[in-house]
Amino acid sequence: MAAHNLTKIAATPGKQDILITREFNAPRELVFKAYTDPQLYTRWIGPREVSTKIVTFEPKVGGKYRYIQRDKSGKEFAFHGVYHEVKSPEMIIETFEFEGLPENGHAALETVRFETISNNKCMVKSKSIFLSPEDRDGMMQSDMEKGIKESFDRLDDVLESEKKK
Amino acid sequence: MAAHNLTKIAATPGKQDILITREFNAPRELVFKAYTDPQLYTRWIGPREVSTKIVTFEPKVGGKYRYIQRDKSGKEFAFHGVYHEVKSPEMIIETFEFEGLPENGHAALETVRFETISNNKCMVKSKSIFLSPEDRDGMMQSDMEKGIKESFDRLDDVLESEKKK
Numbered sequence: 001m002a003a004h005n006l007t008k009i010a011a012t013p014g015k016q017d018i019l020i021t022r023e024f025n026a027p028r029e030l031v032f033k034a035y036t037d038p039q040l041y042t043r044w045i046g047p048r049e050v051s052t053k054i055v056t057f058e059p060k061v062g063g064k065y066r067y068i069q070r071d072k073s074g075k076e077f078a079f080h081g082v083y084h085e086v087k088s089p090e091m092i093i094e095t096f097e098f099e100g101l102p103e104n105g106h107a108a109l110e111t112v113r114f115e116t117i118s119n120n121k122c123m124v125k126s127k128s129i130f131l132s133p134e135d136r137d138g139m140m141q142s143d144m145e146k147g148i149k150e151s152f153d154r155l156d157d158v159l160e161s162e163k164k165k
Numbered sequence: 166m167a168a169h170n171l172t173k174i175a176a177t178p179g180k181q182d183i184l185i186t187r188e189f190n191a192p193r194e195l196v197f198k199a200y201t202d203p204q205l206y207t208r209w210i211g212p213r214e215v216s217t218k219i220v221t222f223e224p225k226v227g228g229k230y231r232y233i234q235r236d237k238s239g240k241e242f243a244f245h246g247v248y249h250e251v252k253s254p255e256m257i258i259e260t261f262e263f264e265g266l267p268e269n270g271h272a273a274l275e276t277v278r279f280e281t282i283s284n285n286k287c288m289v290k291s292k293s294i295f296l297s298p299e300d301r302d303g304m305m306q307s308d309m310e311k312g313i314k315e316s317f318d319r320l321d322d323v324l325e326s327e328k329k330k
Contacts (some may be wrong), residue, residue, distance in 0.1 A: 016181060016294065062247050066228040080178060082227050082247045083273050084260040093272050096247040107249050107258050109274040111296060127179065131293045133275060 004156050007149045016136045018144075019125040022152050026159040028114040028122035032089035034158055035059070035112065042067070044154040047147045050077075059086050065094070081107070089114055096128065098139075106135050169321050171315045181301045181308075183309075184293040187317050191324040193279040193287035197254035199323055200224070200277065207232075209319040224251050230259070246272070247318045255281055261293065263304075271300050 010019040023033050034040040036051040042052040046069050055066040055078075066080035078099040085093035092112045097104075110128045117123055122155065130136040168190065175184040189196050199205040200225040205246075206215040211234050220231040220243075231245035243264040252257035257277045275293045282288055293299040 017296075058227075062223075062227050062229040082249050084247050084262070087269070087272065091270055092272060093260070095247075095258070095274065097249070100283075104252070105250065105258060105276060105278070106255055107274060107276065109260065109272060109294065109296075111270060111272065113270070116175060127296060129274065129296060131182075131274075131292060 007152050009133075009145055009148060011136060011140050014133055016131070016133045017127060017129045018136060018140070019060075019123075020148060022124050023117065024122055024124060024152075024156065024159060025120060026163060027120060028116050029089040030156075030159055030162055031122055031124060032092075032114050034155055034162070035084065035092060036088070040162070041157055044151055044158045045069075047143070047150040048154065056080075059083060059092070061086055070100065084109075098142075101138075106131060108135070108139070139149045169318045172317050174310055174313060176301060176305050179298055181295045181298045183291075183293045183295075183301060183305070184315060185242060185289075185293075187275060187289050188282065189287055189317075189321065189324060190285060191287065191328060193325055194254045194280050195327055196259075196287055196320075197279050199320055199327070200257060201251065201253070205323055205327070209316055209323045210234075212308070212315040213294060213319065223246075224248060224257070226251060232286075249274075263307075266303075271296060273300070273304070 005023040008021045034044065038054050040059040042054055046052050049072050050069045053068045055068060056137045058063050061083055066078065068076050070076050070122045071161045080097055080099065081095040083094045085091055090113065094110050095107050096110050097107045108128050110126060113125045115123045130139065170188040173186045173279045199209065203219050203222040207219055211217050213236045214237050220233060222230050226248055228248045232244065233241050233243045235241050245257065245262055245264065246260040248259045250256055259275050260272050261275050262272045273293050273295045275291060278290045280288045280290065295304065
């Protein structure tokens with residue numbers, strides 16, 4: 001098991017964004033790869049008890065993605081979006097929509113920046129913006145915080161095993 | 166010249182979105198077409214004194230777009246984005262980025278809904294969300310309000326001429 005750094009999640013009341021910062025003990029090139037390689041991505045995205053199946057994964061400008069997560073009880077959650085920007089190893093900008101809401105169109109926009117701290121350390125800064133504070137709060141209430149922290153802890157493990165290759 | 170309805174633009178201080186509502190004297194199918202047909206789109210997007218040249222225009226999920234606007238002095242402004250959703254004749258969700266900023270990545274997400282009021286009337290509701298209130302205010306200060314109002318007045322003219330076909 002890798003050592004886990006702190007995940008900072010900020011969601012100011014009344015605003016419609018979520019800011020996440022997380023340090024990783026790996027070069028940003030490797031972390032960027034873990035975001036854009038479907039084999040690696042499915043190994044860390046989502047909380048621990050969830051398995052992820054990728055339907056579409058095209059990390060390039062205009063590319064689409066869709067994945068389905070399945071929890072222990074067999075319940076499925078699907079997500080999809082498109083890539084506005086994929087600039088290796090610096091930045092990914094993508095849309096994001098959870099398919100389980102009563103109506104379509106509750107999309108969000110996520111900007112992820114990968115910044116080098118030193119040879120073997122980088123910082124991931126993610127900012128998600130939602131159509132309204134209500135959409136944002138809905139996402140926060142969906143156990144997202146736990147999901148993100150567990151995702152990043154799993155990502156630590158993926159990075160450790162990749163560094164050994 | 167067509168009659169022009171009122172364009173309502175709301176940008177609450179401290180928030181990071183812009184809400185725009187505008188009624189059109191045309192069926193929503195035709196207004197939707199004016200948003201997704203490149204020939205029609207270049208005839209209305211932008212303020213009156215600006216001409217628009219489309220570089221890429223793929224109004225479908227995952228499609229890209231890029232266009233360049235040129236004002237009377239010859240100054241050029243380029244914009245690009247990708248389509249998250251294109252659901253005829255109801256909804257378009259797209260990303261949006263002005264290429265003239267000092268750094269890349271200041272993307273916004275725009276949701277446009279086309280709602281039928283009656284046979285020959287529809288309402289367009291657009292919501293744009295920005296990465297920060299500062300990004301939003303920067304967009305507002307760029308004469309966007311004038312640009313939007315003039316765009317929609319030009320769109321009235323396009324719709325009138327299309328209705329006569």
